[in-house]
Amino acid sequence: MKILSNLFIPVLVLTVIIYGVKKKVNVYDSFVNGAKESLPMAINMFTPLLAMIFGINIFTNSGLIDEVFQFLKPIFYLINIPLEILPVAVMRPLSGSFGLALLNDMFTVYGPDNYLSILASIIQGSSDTTLYIITLYFGTVGIKKIKYALWAGLLADLTAVILSLLIVPLFF
Amino acid sequence: MINKLWIFFIVSGSLFLIITGKADILNSQILTSGKTTLDLIMQIFPLLAIWLGIMNIAKESGLLDKLSKFISPLLSKLFPEIPKGHESLGLISSNIIANLFGLGNAATPFGLKAMEALQKINKDKETASRSMITFLVINTCGVTLVPTTIISLRMMHDSTDPTSIVVPCILVTFISLFIGLIIDRILARRYK
Known part of the structure; x- marks a missing residue:
């Protein structure tokens, strides 16, 4: 898998360039013109990302969230869900770096092969930073009304958390 | 929606910090957010330039069109609004493929380009189209075969089997993608 991943980019780039030469495209000019579009994109994404960050x-x-989790603790023990994974699950859609920091903390406290750490790893690995993606993609092309996008994204994240709780015990 | 969430984040966070007497943290957060964002853009920007350059060669040579036509029948069920063979389909599949192989830095430029192409065929330029939201859901599900960041974090902490999470991860990702797409369908119908 690692070798495949390492070869993927070089093969892709070579294929695109060789195909371009075959079709008599001025590949150098084409590359420069395409790359030029990155500057307005970067400028467009700056302000929405700034606001969100x-x-x-x-x-x-x-x-504040730590307080809320302390408050929720008894309820979660009642329904037999380990509270330790809750911060990871809640923070995952909000912030990628914060989620990773939480995971890092868990690995330090429990060790990376502890059941809770594995559960948190899988929650983290099977979803993405929904709020960041919405801000980045919609902000860059100038979408203001996102309709049900946030609900759809967050419900998918919640699904991933529930599925992790159901599937991980089958493996570990 | 985002507006309300933003107000909630700032007001609740700020009030809590002030009440608990940690106004200094609030100060530093207000002043450093710009730098954090700039650092993030500085990570994205160079890769964006490279991949948009490569992508443009693929576009001008007709390779992207070929991919779009090839992938059209597969994606037309998910994106019924997109005309057959439209360039956005090629870009969407490039984004999905890059994500599958764990190439996040290539996936983002392709995704942004795909969003731009979807915006071109969007009737109301300020409102997200149905296709845009479906594409977004695919991305928020984090569909990948190799969760590289987590594997390397596990290696850093000397895990005995760093890749043991891969199979359950793939299972959870794909089932939640499937359910996510169903949720997207249901919501799309309700918001018509």
């Missing part, structure tokens, strides 16, 4: 950083660093 601004909000999320204040929220995630406030310690």
Whole structure:
């Protein structure tokens, strides 16, 4: 798998260039012109990302969620869901770097092969930073009304958490 | 929606920090967010330039069109609004393939380009189209065969079997993608 991943990019790039030469495209000019489009894109994505990171950083660093989790603790023990994975599950759609930091903490405390760590790894690995993706993709092309996109994304994330809780015990 | 969420993040976070007497954290968060964002853009921008360059060669040589035509029958069920053989289909599949192989840095430029192509055929330029949201759901599900970041984090912590998470991860990702797409369908119908 690793060799395949390592070869994927070089093979892809070579194929595209050789195919371009065969079709008599001026590949150098074409590359330069295509790459030029990255600058307006980068500028367009800056402000929406700034706004989102601004909000999320204040929220995630406030310690408010820790309080909420403490409050929820008894309820979660009642329905037999390990509370330790809750921060990972909740933070996953909000912030990629924060989610990874939480996972890193869990690995340090419990060790990477502990059941809780594995559960958290799989929650983290089987979903993505929904809020960041919405902001990045919609912000860059100028979409203002996102309709049901956030609900669809978050419900998919919730599905991944529930599935992890169901599937991981079958493996470990 | 995003607006309300943003207000909630800032107001609740700020008030909690002030009440608990940690206004210094609030200060530093307000002042460093710009730098954090710029750092992120500086990571994305160079790769964006390279992949958009490569992608443009594929577009001008007709390779992208070929891919779009080839993938059309597969993706037309998921994206009924996109005309057959439209360039966005090729870009969407490039994004999905890059994600599958764990090439996040190539997937993002392809995804942005796909979103741009979808915006071209979008009737209302300020409102997300159905195809855009379906594409977004595919991306938020984090469809991948190799969760590279997590495997390397597990290796860093000397896991006895760092790749043991791969199979359950793939299972969870694909089932949640399938359910996510069903949810997307249901919501699309409700919001018509």
